[in-house]
Amino acid sequence: MSEIGLYEAMSTLRAVRRLKPDPVPDEVLERVVRAATWAPSGANVQPWRVVVVQDPKKRQRLQELYIGPWRQYAKGHAASIEQLEGEARARQERMIAAADHLAEHLHEAPAILVFCFEPRRMAITDAGLDRPSVVGGGSVYPAVQNALLACRAEGLGCTLTTLLCFAEDEVKALLGLPESWFTCAFVPVGYPRLRGHGPISRRPVEQMAFRDDWGTPFTADSNG
Amino acid sequence: MSEIGLYEAMSTLRAVRRLKPDPVPDEVLERVVRAATWAPSGANVQPWRVVVVQDPKKRQRLQELYIGPWRQYAKGHAASIEQLEGEARARQERMIAAADHLAEHLHEAPAILVFCFEPRRMAITDAGLDRPSVVGGGSVYPAVQNALLACRAEGLGCTLTTLLCFAEDEVKALLGLPESWFTCAFVPVGYPRLRGHGPISRRPVEQMAFRDDWGTPFTADSNG
Numbered sequence: 001m002s003e004i005g006l007y008e009a010m011s012t013l014r015a016v017r018r019l020k021p022d023p024v025p026d027e028v029l030e031r032v033v034r035a036a037t038w039a040p041s042g043a044n045v046q047p048w049r050v051v052v053v054q055d056p057k058k059r060q061r062l063q064e065l066y067i068g069p070w071r072q073y074a075k076g077h078a079a080s081i082e083q084l085e086g087e088a089r090a091r092q093e094r095m096i097a098a099a100d101h102l103a104e105h106l107h108e109a110p111a112i113l114v115f116c117f118e119p120r121r122m123a124i125t126d127a128g129l130d131r132p133s134v135v136g137g138g139s140v141y142p143a144v145q146n147a148l149l150a151c152r153a154e155g156l157g158c159t160l161t162t163l164l165c166f167a168e169d170e171v172k173a174l175l176g177l178p179e180s181w182f183t184c185a186f187v188p189v190g191y192p193r194l195r196g197h198g199p200i201s202r203r204p205v206e207q208m209a210f211r212d213d214w215g216t217p218f219t220a221d222s223n224g
Numbered sequence: 225m226s227e228i229g230l231y232e233a234m235s236t237l238r239a240v241r242r243l244k245p246d247p248v249p250d251e252v253l254e255r256v257v258r259a260a261t262w263a264p265s266g267a268n269v270q271p272w273r274v275v276v277v278q279d280p281k282k283r284q285r286l287q288e289l290y291i292g293p294w295r296q297y298a299k300g301h302a303a304s305i306e307q308l309e310g311e312a313r314a315r316q317e318r319m320i321a322a323a324d325h326l327a328e329h330l331h332e333a334p335a336i337l338v339f340c341f342e343p344r345r346m347a348i349t350d351a352g353l354d355r356p357s358v359v360g361g362g363s364v365y366p367a368v369q370n371a372l373l374a375c376r377a378e379g380l381g382c383t384l385t386t387l388l389c390f391a392e393d394e395v396k397a398l399l400g401l402p403e404s405w406f407t408c409a410f411v412p413v414g415y416p417r418l419r420g421h422g423p424i425s426r427r428p429v430e431q432m433a434f435r436d437d438w439g440t441p442f443t444a445d446s447n448g
Contacts, residue, residue, distance in 0.1 A: 175437060
């Protein structure tokens, strides 16, 4: 099998929320979690672990815990969508429909990756700042992104959700996490029901990248 | 140019801290930041931006801001290294030597990517929990990881650091960030002085991934 190219994988990694219940071979899942282990982390501590949930009863329980927070979130999101028009609105509505499907069928995903982290192993450099801290995520989400990209390479649908953090105590009990470990990402994985990965919709580079000063677009032909 | 394979890029992405001052062409940097834009984010909001710092005076100022926090961090790290032995200790000492070099030569890196985020655009699901929050990072560090992987593809050395969060106010003023935006990652980029990317040292899958229950190793041949 010839390997998918890096840029091709990154540029076609969609959130795939409609998954077949068909099992995913263990050796495929092992490649996905191995890809996660390759990610960088602060001082190379790798302060994360992943629980691959395949047990049907545990997946069922995760779905029960997920549906409430999802409905709450969707309610708030619906209000913000009403302010959109045209294709932007249609795109958000399609996303919500797919996410609704995921919430109702989460237990049917043959594997749910639950990423966990231990904060005491992290040097969280923005912990003392007067704004929300994100730096702890710098030692876990690169690993999650590697796993998503590996799913893309393996033809597996996947999406990253963090809504189950609202039920963290229950998830910890369900999977037997030690007291000092917590949850940070949930990735349902399975073969796509529909077309799966493909074109993605993102802001152009000139809106996302600046040169030297905030607001000065960075593009290859913008250098005075 | 044939594209590097996804798994090859991920498995050889080292922290490269000794960089040549030679300029990196804009079209190469544009491919790196475009790769970042492809990353997923909560509700596809992309609540991050990146400032590509090439201006020599601004790079010099970033180095001046970086060296203090680095020395402080290195002092604490040195104490923990003393407890290690053999190859583990040697590896940490090599890392510190390279990071020392980076701290002293940060301004020589031809480009420093400063990733910024706006928390009010994020749904931080773990904000109310009684432990450090990381979920905001889920909408920014996948983009940073894409940028690192793209550097790998382009033959550029790079490493992710967050130490400049200790000087966030000064960095915001230097780059003109709006009040509601903050900093979360700093990636010095340049062509490697030495061999650059290559083999990496990570924990094996059976230590990082569990099946259904915390502590039960997940491997392809561990299934009953």
